Amino acid sequence: MKVYLDNNATTIVDPYVFDEMEPFFVQKYGNPNSLHYVASETHIPLKTAMEKIYAGLHAPKEDSVVITSCATESNNWVLKSVYNEYILTGKKNHIIVSEVEHPSIIATARHLETMGCKVTYLPINSEGVVEANTVRDFITDKTALVSIMWANNETGAIFPVWEIGNICEEKGVLFHTDAVQAIGKTPVDVQGLNVDYLTISAHKFHGPKGVGALYMKKGRELAPLLHGGSQMGGYRSGTLNVAGIVGMGKAMEQAIDALDFEMTEIREMRDDFEDELLKIPDTFVVTPRKKRTPNTILISFRGIEGESMLWDLNRSAIAASTGSACASEDLESNPVMEAIGAEADLAHTAIRFSLSRFTTEEELDYTLAVVKEAVERLRGISSSYAYAPEGHESGLDAGH
């Protein structure tokens, strides 16, 4: 059995989404900007897709949901355009982000720091959540923007974007939220909170890769990041990604239709699975379930280094994650685990299981059995559980 439990990284394209996209490669391949009939074949499907995306976000028609290539582009756009308009011009000098934002926010903020922008990286509390009042504490009259994610990719923690939005409104500061992990997992309604900008990405909710969007409230439109042929109202030039936009529209519609299912059935499956995982001794979950998206579990297995757990899961064709910065490229411990202030010896033991509406009970039963075997094997190898003669002074807990 193959099991995919890395849905916070990317998702399978829903077959209905794929069906909707298919005609736009070989049959209806027109450039929507042209005048002829091949172009006009794309107009109604594009309009329909945009309507679905607007409906999914509850965005009023007068606001702008600009299609981009991905969430990274949307996030870069917000930070860099705010920098150009407010900070480079000397009107403001400061932005606020959380310390657990996606790299497309953190790395961009660091880049802006090199160009003279002051950046506050807000801490998270022991439950992995940014507390709204910390935002208030750090806002100054020189703060141009607050950018706080709606839900965290590692823990699934849902951040208090409503309160943060209110604080920003009150203080007259722009508010952006990266809602990439929220769509299809928790209700997202741009009219339900004070938000100026909001980022989404299709491939996180069973749409195609290479297409995302940035919502901009009327009156808060940013200067473009990409200049050119004035597509997307001039806000984001570049030939329209017709198939991608159609795919994102359909994916949004499906995600909204499935939201109840996700919030009840998937949540229940996740909770049951988590209950079983927590029956394994020496396992730890940080963020309380009620404060999380319904699909995510970040769990530590004491004495088992995350990458070796992934290795054993992978051998049994189960795909999970140790967190975006851990076993992939650099060797640092999971940044969220560090930020939470988890016990030092658990910093390298976190595994993320992220479910989707395509996850089945059978897959989770199988995964549980494999996890139990892996825990037994790897704790058998682990020095953390190893024999030492009486009087042996362990040199293994020399952490700092």
Add this chain to the structure above:
Amino acid sequence: MGMDNLIGGTIWDEYSQKVTDLMNNPKNMGEITEEQAKKMGAKLIVADFGAESCGDAVRLYWAVDPNTDLILLSKFKSFGCGTAIASSDTMAELCKGKTVDEAVKITNIDVEMAMRDNPDTPAVPPQKMHCSVMAYDVIKKAASQYKGVDMESFEAEVIVCECARVTLSTLREVIRINDLTTVEQITDYTKAGAFCKSCIRPGGHEAKDIYLVDLLEEYEKEKMSKAADASAIGATATFGDMTLVQKIKAVDKVVDDNIRQMLIMDGGDMEILDIKENGVNIDIYIRYLGACNGCASSSTGTLFAIENILKEKLDQNIRVLPI
């Protein structure tokens, strides 16, 4: 950069088959108890190295014949990723049947070489090299315990990175052998600087006697003085023949002497990011700072001026590319 680096692969794909097999079925994984050692008439040594909080920890068990110093049995337990387990296993294997003095001579390179499928292909990618370094350190720890000396005196070594317990001599050696020029490379090879980061440069939460940036500077000076010696013997090297470090120095000097003042007067500045040979061209990548950034002239007039000065002073094939 170039094609191979634009789309990263997974590090697991770079493991040798031996590493994979040992991770799946480590041969020397296990423990030696006091009773077992006693039955063999051997002395039990249990040595620990690393820390779970750093992501890697290993416990090495030796049963040593006190008369011959021969390691009769060697076992390990390890908290770590696949390469840490495979390296620990290989290290334990290499210890078997050696005397303690012989075992101390096993290096991380021996461990890594033993895990190769063929002699020319590394067993693990660079960012996983530290795993074999740790396997080597735990041997020294075990030997120091057996000989009843503490590890510091046994090694007579300064440790630069406490988290990863990387010694000064290891760092000097790794930097020199691999011609490392950045802190990131040092971290990939040794894991030094990957954790609390205090050892990278002054200003961390712990003050150090020596930092990674000092070691890089020391090595750079060493290379410079060697190059100076070499050029004193032969003719002065042309720009094209210089090493990268020399090129950067030379470009820096021209920028300082002839260019920077002009930029600063307009509220800007620049820095040199990299120098690459691209066919006949020598591409100098720069980053504009301050007011230069985004200035219209930075991609036209100012850029041409910078390029022309560098061409005139150093080499006609220079191209300047702002990033």
